[in-house]
Amino acid sequence: MILVTGGAGFIGANFVLDWLGQTDEPVVNLDALTYAGNRENLASLAGDARHVFVHGDICDRALLDRLLAEHHPRAIVHFAAESHVDRSIHGPAAFVRTNVEGTFTLLEAARAYWSGLDGDAKAMFRFLHVSTDEVYGSLGPADPAFTETKGFEPNSPYSASKAASDHLVRAWHHTYGLPVVTTNCSNNYGPYQFPEKLIPLMIANALAGKPLPVYGDGQNVRDWLYVGDHCAAIREVLARGRAGETYNVGGWNEKPNLDIVHTVCTLLDELRPDAAGPHARLITYVADRPGHDRRYAIDARKIEHELGWRPVETFESGIRKTIAWYLEHQDWVAHVQSGAYREWVDRNYGQR
Ligand code: NAD
Ligand code: DAU
Numbered sequence: 001m002i003l004v005t006g007g008a009g010f011i012g013a014n015f016v017l018d019w020l021g022q023t024d025e026p027v028v029n030l031d032a033l034t035y036a037g038n039r040e041n042l043a044s045l046a047g048d049a050r051h052v053f054v055h056g057d058i059c060d061r062a063l064l065d066r067l068l069a070e071h072h073p074r075a076i077v078h079f080a081a082e083s084h085v086d087r088s089i090h091g092p093a094a095f096v097r098t099n100v101e102g103t104f105t106l107l108e109a110a111r112a113y114w115s116g117l118d119g120d121a122k123a124m125f126r127f128l129h130v131s132t133d134e135v136y137g138s139l140g141p142a143d144p145a146f147t148e149t150k151g152f153e154p155n156s157p158y159s160a161s162k163a164a165s166d167h168l169v170r171a172w173h174h175t176y177g178l179p180v181v182t183t184n185c186s187n188n189y190g191p192y193q194f195p196e197k198l199i200p201l202m203i204a205n206a207l208a209g210k211p212l213p214v215y216g217d218g219q220n221v222r223d224w225l226y227v228g229d230h231c232a233a234i235r236e237v238l239a240r241g242r243a244g245e246t247y248n249v250g251g252w253n254e255k256p257n258l259d260i261v262h263t264v265c266t267l268l269d270e271l272r273p274d275a276a277g278p279h280a281r282l283i284t285y286v287a288d289r290p291g292h293d294r295r296y297a298i299d300a301r302k303i304e305h306e307l308g309w310r311p312v313e314t315f316e317s318g319i320r321k322t323i324a325w326y327l328e329h330q331d332w333v334a335h336v337q338s339g340a341y342r343e344w345v346d347r348n349y350g351q352r
Contacts, residue, residue, distance in 0.1 A: 001026050001071050003076045005058050007030070007042070010197075010227070013038075018231040020048065026049075030058065030064075032058070038192075059102045061105050075125065081099050081162070082158070083158070103168055103169065107169065110172075111176050126181060128238050131166050132162050133184050134159035136150045136151075137152070141295065148247070148302055152166070155291050170246075201213075202260075206268050207326075214258060215288045216287075218261070222296055223252070232312070233309045249309075264319070
């Protein structure tokens with residue numbers, strides 16, 4: 001049994017589906033179902049006894065203690081977070097609460113639970129903290145990619161809250177001996193990603209004939225990794241990662257945002273030739289994100305050398321799969337874009 005937090009969100013849901021596709025080891029999935037969490041993502045697991053869904057908050061210590069005592073997990077895989085940089089600029093409080101206080105509460109519950117284990121169960125226990133490359137800060141064009149020894153220089157409320165959580169995780173190992181591992185991953189894309197993030201937003205807007213908002217000059221660079229490859233990396237780190245270590249996870253695939261948007265448009269031109277003219281006509285330059293990090297790049301040699309993990313998808317194969325998924329799941333997009341999410345976008349961005 002493993003305990004997953006945030007398993008109704010984008011990466012967490014992909015991970016749970018992937019995990020239960022590969023093994024019969026059950027999953028307890030704790031998720032607060034914020035705007036980003038969606039039980040529809042897990043619909044294919046309905047009636048599957050290997051998946052126990054719990055609607056709850058990682059800040060709720062009594063709930064965490066009860067779940068750990070009841071299910072005796074051998075590991076915790078911690079995805080739950082507020083994850084969107086733009087939201088963190090508009091409302092940082094939720095980021096501090098979930099990412100910092102929530103991770104602290106989970107670490108304390110894990111420490112109490114782990115202290116009560118003995119023998120192999122204690123030695124084999126793992127707390128896997130899923131984090132981001134954004135904790136390392138912003139790179140110039142000629143700077144070397146982030147290695148695991150790069151100091152933290154977070155620039156947004158989101159990345160600062162994730163950096164704080166990474167520091168807590170590190171300290172709980174150093175001070176209390178809790179067997180933690182942290183992964184710092186680059187930008188994911190793939191099925192079930194909420195259409196507030198660059199790639200699904202561009203797909204959804206292009207399909208709706210709406211403007212494709214490119215921040216600033218569109219030359220900010222991100223490293224892109226297909227979500228299935230991230231899930232595989234997490235499985236490897238959980239199985240064989242050394243306690244107390246951090247592992248960078250990346251796609252060896254740096255691209256300026258504008259290239260990404262053009263790739264999405266070109267593929268949609270091919271797959272939706274009926275649209276009124278090339279999709280790139282919808283590209284619209286808008287005001288830059290405050291504090292926008294210029295470039296992220298991940299050096300993922302450590303995980304490759306130690307654990308033999310490398311991404312399987314190329315960007316070309318991954319983006320095709322992703323666009324095909326969104327074309328087949330337009331109901332999912334319409335559904336998650338309604339209600340509270342719609343109100344937030346209208347309030348902060350107007351009709352976008
Ligand atoms: P997401 O926003 O899609 O999902 C987050 C999930 O956490 C949602 O299901 C939400 O309901 C849940 N959640 C939020 N607050 C909670 C709380 N207080 N208690 C319990 N559940 C709560 O995020 P994602 O993109 O899937 O990211 C998952 C993790 O991976 C995050 O920790 C993020 O920092 C990290 N990460 C994401 C990326 C990326 O490109 N998306 C890259 C690297 C690392
Ligand atoms: O690097 C890993 C991080 O990647 C994760 O930790 C975060 O959880 C995840 O949200 C992502 O953060 P980014 O800020 O890089 O992702 P986002 O999709 O919001 O933006 C990607 C780039 O595209 C960024 O440079 C901003 C730009 N952008 C984004 C949006 C939403 C646009 O130009 N227009 C847009 O409308």
